[in-house]
Amino acid sequence: MRTHEIVLARIEADLTAGRWGLGERLPAERALAEELGVSRPSVREALRVLEAMGIVRTAVGSGPDAGATVIDRPAAGLGAAVRLHVASGTLVVRDVVETRVLLETWAVGQAAAKAAGAGLAEAVALLDAMDDPALDAARFRELDAAFHVELVRLAGNALVEAVMTGLRGAIESYVEAGTERLEDWPRTAVRLRAEHRTILDAVANGDGAGAVVAVREHIEGFYREAGL
Numbered sequence: 384m385r386t387h388e389i390v391l392a393r394i395e396a397d398l399t400a401g402r403w404g405l406g407e408r409l410p411a412e413r414a415l416a417e418e419l420g421v422s423r424p425s426v427r428e429a430l431r432v433l434e435a436m437g438i439v440r441t442a443v444g445s446g447p448d449a450g451a452t453v454i455d456r457p458a459a460g461l462g463a464a465v466r467l468h469v470a471s472g473t474l475v476v477r478d479v480v481e482t483r484v485l486l487e488t489w490a491v492g493q494a495a496a497k498a499a500g501a502g503l504a505e506a507v508a509l510l511d512a513m514d515d516p517a518l519d520a521a522r523f524r525e526l527d528a529a530f531h532v533e534l535v536r537l538a539g540n541a542l543v544e545a546v547m548t549g550l551r552g553a554i555e556s557y558v559e560a561g562t563e564r565l566e567d568w569p570r571t572a573v574r575l576r577a578e579h580r581t582i583l584d585a586v587a588n589g590d591g592a593g594a595v596v597a598v599r600e601h602i603e604g605f606y607r608e609a610g611l
Contacts, residue, residue: 386421390429393419398438398453409439409451435463461549469553476557480606483554486535486547487602488595491582494537495591503587506533510579520562523572528555530579534598537586561609571608575601 397403409415412430416423430451433439439451468474509530513523528551535547565571578601585594 386425387428387432390415390419390421390426391432394429394433403453405453405455407453409453411450461546465549465553469556474553476606476611479550479553479557480602480611483547483550484599484602486543486550487531487598490535490538490540490543490547491586491594491598492591493539494534495586495589495594497537497539502537503583506530506537506583506586509533510576510583513576513579518572520568520572521559523575524555524558524562527558527575527579534582534586557611558605561605561611564609564611571605575605578604 394409403409409430410418412423412426415426419426430439430441433451434441437454440454441451465474465479469476469479509526512518513526513530518526531554532544532548532551536544538544562568562571578597582594582597582601585591585597
């Protein structure tokens, strides 16, 4: 085990044991290095890894906000990892699409059972914004991605939401590539708007089965149409 991995293991154990909680600062680099019997560069490397994973936020200086503070942004690390693996070709687009279908079909079923018309204001606002015919494709995709993350959030599972948020960058990249392949984007945009409304109406009406079918056909239909 490399030295910085020893530091990571110790910090993980201390977090698990409740030594530090959200919003609390870890000891200074020097103090951690002395406590663990390692070098400060090893501590610094471990903290960089934790920051990339969304576990801590670091700030330089000597003020009250300096050092590493415990936060909770699981999607940060998940998103970076997924984007890099997609970029390297390790994760093919089809795998991303299938994972997305698994997450979103489960999520809308749960959301329909829980929401039944309640708590959908943000999703409705996103669809209303997408109805603007003057939207360019880039802004439409941005709102589309936010809508799908919101659907997953409605299911009430923080981990599933984090995974979906982490996938967002990879999803946006293949959707952008697919949009560029389309012969008639305005026509596709009209269809996507209608499908979004169908999905949300099913969730609002507590129709879990209908929401599942609608979101599956929506995701896979675009994938096929774009020739991905």
